[in-house]
Amino acid sequence: MNEVQVELNESVVANEKFSEEEASGEDMNEAHESEGVDVANDEFREEHNEDNLRDGGVNEEASVSMLDLEKDVDVNYDPGLWGIINDTKRVMLVKKGPIKILKENDEFPKEPNRGRHFSSKLYTSNRPNGEKQERKWLVYSNEMDKVFCFCCKLFKHNPMTTGLAEDGINDWHNLPTKLRDHEKNPEHNLNVVKWVDLQMRLKQEATIDKQVEALINKERIRWKLILARIIGVVKTLSRNSLPFRGSNEKIYEKNNGLFCQLIEFLAEFDPIMKDHLRRVVDKEVQNHYLSHKIQNELISLLANEIKEEIRKKILKAKYFSIILDCTPDLSHEEQMSIVIRCVDVEDASEVKVEEFFLGFIKVDDTSGLGLFKRLEDTLVDLKLNIDDIRGQSYDNGANMKGKHQGVQRRLLDVNPRAFYVPCGCHTLNLALCDMAKSCVKARNFFGYVQKIYTLFSGSTHRWDVLKTYVKGLSPKALSVTRWESHIESVRAIRSQPEELRDALIEISNTSKDDVVMAEAKGLCFNALEDFEFLISLCIWYKILDKVNWVSQVLQKEEIDLENAIIKIKELILFFEELREDGFLDLIEEGKELAKKVGIEPAFTVKRVVRRKKQFDEDVGEDANESQSPQEKFKVTYFYHIIDQALTSLKDRFEQFQRYEEIFGFLLNGKFKSISEDKLMEHCSQLQSFLEYKEHCDIYADELFQELRYLKTLLPKDVTKSIDIPQHYKVLLGRGWIPNSMGYISHFVNYTGYSLLQRKGVSLS
Template identity: 45%
Template sequence: MSYRKQLSGSQKRKWKDEIGLAVQAQKGSLLKFVCHENNKVDQDHHVTAQENFYAEEAQETQQHTEQSFETDADTKQQITTVETVLAWDIDDIGAWLQSLNNEFGAIILEKGPGRIKGLEYPKDIRGRKFTENNYYKRLSNGEIVNRWWLVYSKCKDAVFCFPCKLFNSCNFKIKTMGINNWKNLSHILPQHEKAQHHNESMHKWCELSVRLKNQTTLDAQNQRLLELEKQHWRRVLERLLSIVEYLSTNNLTVRGSVEKLFQPKNGNFLGLIQLLGKFDTVMSEHLRRVTENEIHDHYLEPRIQNELIMLMSDKARDKSVSLVTLAKYFAVILDCTPDISYQEQTSLVVRFVDISDSAQITVKESFITFLEVEDTTGFGLLQALLDDLKRTGLSVMNIRGQGYDNGANMRGCISGVQARLLAENPRAFFVPCACHSLNLILCDMAKFSVKAVSFFGLLQRIYMLFSASTQQWQIFKAHVNGITISPLSETRWESRVESAKTLRHQSEEVYEALVAISEEARDSKVKSETQSLASEISSFKFLTSVVIWYDILAKISSVSKIMQSPMMQLDSTLTLLNNAQDF
């Protein structure tokens, strides 16, 4: 009798559908190499409770049990190819393929049945859903026993039998498609527990788990080598994550102009790996494998670097979102600025009350993400905000405050972001940025005064003169000690106090520096400019302006810094503003 060497059309379509489901189910493939402790305690407890019973019969059925994972050559080749390309979601039983090879089965047995704690189970069309009470059963003597074999699949919204999925060759629904008949689940589970095929699968599961734990299987040596290889790659990934965390924390570039090891200008990431390889045995062994071409998947290329950064950023954002969800109510803070590539970006920050630690309740502000926007109108910015809130799982109806700058597209009372968000949620009260408002007041006040414009223009001329050449800057440093002169800021007016500080405390020394430059200058233009500036800063009008403006800017600068403090209180801020106004 001849057998089909290739898959039929129906089998190929089924295989492609399984690949598609696996791709959709998996996100962040590198996470499977990180050791999780969620299921380790439960699995060890379950195995220890029954290992004594099954250890006696282990020797007799060893070969029969291990052959349960074997498939024919063609199917195994197809699955191995899929596993090489895809990253399987091991924790979701519904994403597994129908046929599993030995390697994949051993990994699943080691991890044990995966249960996601605190999961919000969806309701069906009749309003019923799975509850975690089904994980347990009550015996006749009142004792409550955990159904370790029962696993819920998030992607299928159904429950599966873990040992039957691995060891049973029958096509029962609880093995293949899962059961989501929530109404009759309490009657279906006891019947399945009493079935002979289930008891046989449980027997094989516990027996092989004990053997894998004690390393007494036929391929014990291969299992030990596999475990050593897994530990090696986990240690490598721990070091790669630490390097990425260090570079990100210190705001350092990752890549260089060259993307090869032991080459000049290959960047901070590869450079730190080379440095670590000189002192660390794990990284030294990894570099040896790479340089000697023993491995091709070395996790050092830019795509992996970006994935590590995204995994860490997603983890940090999820942590912040979980704290906001626990607090329920929050305020949003938006600010727009172009990046180095002239792409308009909006930073999203949420302000909330952190109640995760009942002993220390604090008000926090957490950065969520950058929003790339094409439409900078009020409508475009609001849509970007709503889309990101929906993506992170935060409800717009829980917003209780919004704070922006004083731009027309942000604070506009008709078509601004605050007006449009108030239409969505009337409880999202708008509070303009107080520091930005204070800065605008100071800016408008100075622009409408001719004397103020002339005064600050003179300060800028003095800075431009001294910074025009290194010789003139050296003359300035020789005469003025402890204080340097700064250029004027066009956006943060309260920071101009640093520009006036030098002339407020050492105006005589600045005058002498200008005279020295005038005497040594050979350029008639420079000589004329220095003589003019020396004459103007020695006048009574300028000296009076320096004293007045320095006191005003110093007072407003201190108020602005206090208003930006995380510990700022509303009542104390109002007091400071009133004092600044009276001043």
């Protein structure tokens, strides 16, 4: 950011220089002024927009006019093209001095008729005593083929009779006489004195303009240092998600907010900021740059510059993926966050997959069409091509992932190569949610778990009773959104049911609140002293523990698509084995808990309500009535939640399997063990998958040749998908592989499962 970005070394040098001058309290001497002015000029020439650094108490227009004296303005040194001469041009011409035009053999342009022309001998005059004296003031114009008087053209006040100060002379026959007459002109001699005087003062750097310029540059350095400190405070507060403002914005007043307090803190140790605050308090300056307006402006400038750098990285990578999520803010307005993921190709030695948060976008229409239109507008604003999207990932809301009207479907209609990958952890979460809501017994179980926590946490006295009996894990509240985190709540009860039961009995016996007493007795009887609840503890603990482990693995940065699918298949196999052989083991675990609690490890036998059968009803419908309580629990509860889990996992992760079939041969070095015929078949399949209209991301023949090279050149220990592109770039740089499109860098990493990870953002 040209207006506000300040290099540290430059600021330190300027800081030391400014502090020394303030400490001494002395005016700068001429040499010091010259050095400071030159440094300041070099610094401020790099600024593209100096209007953002307005001086306090200094006229900006005056400062600009003074600075123009030192800038390399566009001056044509041919005297015939000087035109109107202002102070700036006059100073620049005097500094440059008269330029003598010399040509070989005096081949100046000749008159058409007489053949006369200008001669360089006229640059000198012959004195009566035979001496020769240089006419420094005489200059020749190549453009006009005329001669002029340098000093008279620059310093004349009134029109002169001689043409040397006006339009020039090209009367070559009478020129020597006119030059002698001009030398004797008193006004010419006066202009020579003015010329020499200005030249001497410029060399001594003692002009009034120079002194004013030095003061202005000193003031600009001070403002630059102040602005650097203000930016540092803004960045610190933003980085830590801290509030800026208080109830007022006045310096050295209470409740003026963290921004003002940090500025005051800096002033205690920093002479620059201390002097600035003194001027603010004494009202010596009007523009102090400490209000909320400058804070917001700086945040906006910093954010825009960062966003522009991100955009450049995305354009260099070409292909990118998008991650969208919507949530209401505190003002109950729907905000959509947009994250873009791409392969960082800037570092020649390392391939990195990076995510960039691009901000929150207010949305009014949360339908699939409304969100898609908002996404399109955002990509247009960022100047990103929607055809370059190669991946999309959202939560599992119908407006996002809907197969017919969701955002992913509408984006696929525009760009069929924007492959949709659901969020794996969110998908696991929804699978658990489906299980927990699939039957009444499951809903009741988690209701009891939450009530146990609510009862103890509702009073400090009841929590003290809990700590008296429970020395291990304390009960945890159930998370509303993250079902896999329920493992902590279930673990706390399963590991110490006897202690929790005793704590509930203590509360039911000692509580003076009838409602609390009744609730404690109810939880003790219906939950911790109920055999079905104890078995449910064992079932859900086993399920949640496995799902939570898989969820943690899927969130690791190094996970890729193939390993993610392996973990999901392992989870599905776990549920299948649990359904076939796990029930009896869970019954034994439940019996162990029942012994600890001191209850009979048996299912409650409930009276079967019999009703009159109609003549056309099948007798087989009464078969369930003959089932034992254990068998009925197994069929109506255990099998029910396990079957629901298997159905949800297979349906929700079906898309992953499809992508593994297409990109799988590139993952973890599988292509090294595939025959050439099979490899060519996979390459052709991938080319077909990445074709759309007349565009194609890859060509099967070229990809096949590159993979053949890699098979022979890659080390045997390089098998991870993320490591293969690293070696690919090394081999490419050494010229061992043809410089093609770099498919592996784009696609092996691009289909990586870590696409689904999200980064927290503290400030948009």
